[in-house]
Amino acid sequence: MTGWLKGLRRVPWVLLAMVVLLCLIGQASMDDDRGHKQLVWLAVSLAAMGVAAAVPYRRLGDWSYVIFGVSLALLVAVFVLPEAVSPNIKGARRWIRIPNLPEVNCQPSELAKIAYILMIAWYLRYRKNYRSLSGLLVPFALTLVPLALVLKEPDLGTSMLFLPTLFAMLFLAGANVRHLLTIIALGVVLVVVVVFWQIYLPRIYPPAGRFKPLEAHQEVRIRVWLNQGSYTNATERDEGYQIRQGLMCGGSGGLVGRRGEDAVFTRYNLLPEDDTDFIFSLIGHRWGFVGCFVLLAAYMVIFAAGVEIAAATPDPFGRLLAVGVTALFAAQMAINTGMAIGLLPVTGMTLPFVSYGGSSLVVNFAALGLLINIRRYRPIVLYKRRFEWDETLDELT
Numbered sequence: 001m002t003g004w005l006k007g008l009r010r011v012p013w014v015l016l017a018m019v020v021l022l023c024l025i026g027q028a029s030m031d032d033d034r035g036h037k038q039l040v041w042l043a044v045s046l047a048a049m050g051v052a053a054a055v056p057y058r059r060l061g062d063w064s065y066v067i068f069g070v071s072l073a074l075l076v077a078v079f080v081l082p083e084a085v086s087p088n089i090k091g092a093r094r095w096i097r098i099p100n101l102p103e104v105n106c107q108p109s110e111l112a113k114i115a116y117i118l119m120i121a122w123y124l125r126y127r128k129n130y131r132s133l134s135g136l137l138v139p140f141a142l143t144l145v146p147l148a149l150v151l152k153e154p155d156l157g158t159s160m161l162f163l164p165t166l167f168a169m170l171f172l173a174g175a176n177v178r179h180l181l182t183i184i185a186l187g188v189v190l191v192v193v194v195v196f197w198q199i200y201l202p203r204i205y206p207p208a209g210r211f212k213p214l215e216a217h218q219e220v221r222i223r224v225w226l227n228q229g230s231y232t233n234a235t236e237r238d239e240g241y242q243i244r245q246g247l248m249c250g251g252s253g254g255l256v257g258r259r260g261e262d263a264v265f266t267r268y269n270l271l272p273e274d275d276t277d278f279i280f281s282l283i284g285h286r287w288g289f290v291g292c293f294v295l296l297a298a299y300m301v302i303f304a305a306g307v308e309i310a311a312a313t314p315d316p317f318g319r320l321l322a323v324g325v326t327a328l329f330a331a332q333m334a335i336n337t338g339m340a341i342g343l344l345p346v347t348g349m350t351l352p353f354v355s356y357g358g359s360s361l362v363v364n365f366a367a368l369g370l371l372i373n374i375r376r377y378r379p380i381v382l383y384k385r386r387f388e389w390d391e392t393l394d395e396l397t
Contacts, residue, residue, distance in 0.1 A: 026354035045365035052369025071115035074108035107359035117324035168327035250284030257288035
């Protein structure tokens with residue numbers, strides 16, 4: 001009984017309470033049909049969280065390369081399997097149908113997120129070579145493999161999660177900050193060059209339009225984002241329809257939101273993807289500024305809890321794993337909410353624990369289980385280790 005009580009004390013109850021709050025907010029914002037389906041997925045997600053929390057995380061580390069290899073094989077499988085198994089939905093091949101369950105689709109890119117974090121954390125746990133610029137080549141090469149496969153599906157939203165997660169883990173592992181800032185600056189310059197080449201250069205030099213690095217739908221989304229406010233005809237044929245409707249939906253909630261007959265955006269289905277990619281706008285409509293504030297505050301507590309778990313974990317693998325999971329949640333939240341309020345181009349990205357979606361919910365709960373796992377199984381030490389990298393201290397110890 002004593003061991004059982006000790007185990008309960010090591011569970012991060014505040015973290016779990018915030019996740020429950022997010023699930024309740026999402027459930028209350030969906031329509032009844034989606035809400036009932038989400039409850040089924042929630043039951044599956046709780047089972048996934050239990051499994052991820054039960055197996056000591058260092059054992060998962062021993063199998064991290066195998067798990068990563070399986071996730072890559074599944075990412076490749078969506079392109080080689082027949083469409084009856086890997087359907088083409090809205091021009092993308094991201095899903096694998098589960099046999100005998102035709103309405104259930106598995107999304108390998110979601111599994112790849114956790115497999116990638118496990119693999120990178122295991123790779124970085126004791127190495128020093130990534131503290132040089134050349135030593136960063138291997139982590140970035142390992143990152144580009146799943147990133148390129150996910151982009152090919154295409155799934156721009158999920159692909160945008162890998163690099164922020166990598167940078168957070170490299171920073172914690174002790175990579176040179178100047179090297180990381182240099183890489184980020186070069187990446188920003190590259191994005192600007194690609195956008196200029198695709199959208200603006202053909203107007204000056206038409207032959208440049210023969211080579212287009214971006215897909216047509218990606219170009220449209222970026223152009224709409226850059227020209228916000230210039231679209232006036234609110235029709236479904238208008239390229240700016242979704243982003244404008246998202247802003248209007250979120251802003252119409254006022255202080256405490258609109259419900260019942262006043263919730264016109266939900267009554268008349270005026271916002272596409274309102275319970276998945278644009279659920280933050282839907283929460284603003286139904287629960288107003290107060291609902292959005294509570295939601296963002298819950299995320300801040302989750303991020304703080306993740307950092308606390310990492311800071312209190314002396315094991316390098318556990319520390320990196322906790323930061324990777326926390327960075328994954330933070331990047332998802334930032335991209336989804338930034339898209340909903342017009343700070344980022346529209347792309348497919350769910351809001352963790354809130355949006356409707358089976359694969360996303362299961363994977364997020366599995367990632368939460370890893371945080372609980374690290375908190376429960378972290379080794380006990382008799383002295384306090386520094387959280388940041390210290391070359392001298394490391395050599396002495």
